[in-house]
Amino acid sequence: MRIEKIVLREMNMTMKAPFTTSFGSVQEKRFLIVEVYDELGNCGYGEGEAFEAPWYTEETTATCWHIIESFLAPILLNRDIEHPREVTQFFKPIRRNMMAKSAVECAVWDAYAKRLDEPLWKVLGGTREKIAVGVSIGLQPTTSQLYDKIDAALEDGYGRIKVKIKPGNDVQLIRAIRERYPDVPLMADANSAYTLDDMDILRQLDAFHLMMIEQPLGADDILNHAKLQKELTTPICLDESIHSYEDVVTAIELRGCGVINVKQARVGGLEEARRIHDLCLHHGIKVWCGGMLESGIGRAHAVALTSLEGFTMPGDTAGSDHYWYEDLIDPIVDVEGGYVHMKDAPGIGYKVNRERLDKYTERKLEL
């Protein structure tokens, strides 16, 4: 396979509601869509999932554009590729910039699967015909608004609730949720809002049988997560701290977590995500697939990834309609009774609606 053309698009779509975490709020999503075309005319799509500001990781929409245009596209264009797994190796000389790499790598996987006329999830080695998903609910102005969101999610059939916490919005909040929903599978995500000085607060969270506490401490701090994990019975899940297979090796060696949130965007693509999945399976570390408030294109890649056998815990890949009034794909990612069913169509399995793709494109570059 040879990639002969790459199209880069900057998209702007507004979500149904703002999503608020300990690091800030997003409603207008500026992200990238990458199209790669092989010599036979197969088109693969990938999503640049970085946000406009570098709160979550150091990357932004603008840095992704720059890295793809100036470095990744020139590496890939007109190069012979046997298999998409090689793309990770081609990109090795470029440090980090995982989301930029992932956008391109995912697009190559989609084109490759379309070329084989196979669904991407099968090409990746997935075995699950349907995957369990939950919702991630952002911080709300009041507890009663949070209850409304949880009620709506449960009514829509989602079987797992993740809520965001931050200092001042933690023990009381989780206690209140537990009183109202004693048995709902529940987890809390701090997006790095605490330090070891908050040990007392974090210890109190042990009382609420949470499935896990996601990324309580610093984004670059696996060592202190290991210290914290020794003090807690609730498993720690690492999100922001994991950018590569090597980071997972470190986390396992240090016993820094019991669970890993895998996002292809955060680790440079589907090949690295799959290697992390295999490693965790081997070491008895649980994995699940996180989300980045993606459009249907990134969402379809996450759904395909989640079909791998080790993804035993529900992911964050809720249905398209949870976030968007309209999505870039037909049909939308649909959730029935808490499950997304795999598609048999080639590649990502969903058809990109070119009219809507153009409608939300604010900048376009052909390489």
Ligand code: OSB
């Ligand atoms: O920490 O998992 C996270 C959204 C944006 C950035 C980081 C995170 C999240 C979410 C929501 O929790 C995931 C989703 O529903 O797509």
Ligand code: MG
């Ligand atoms: Mg998280």
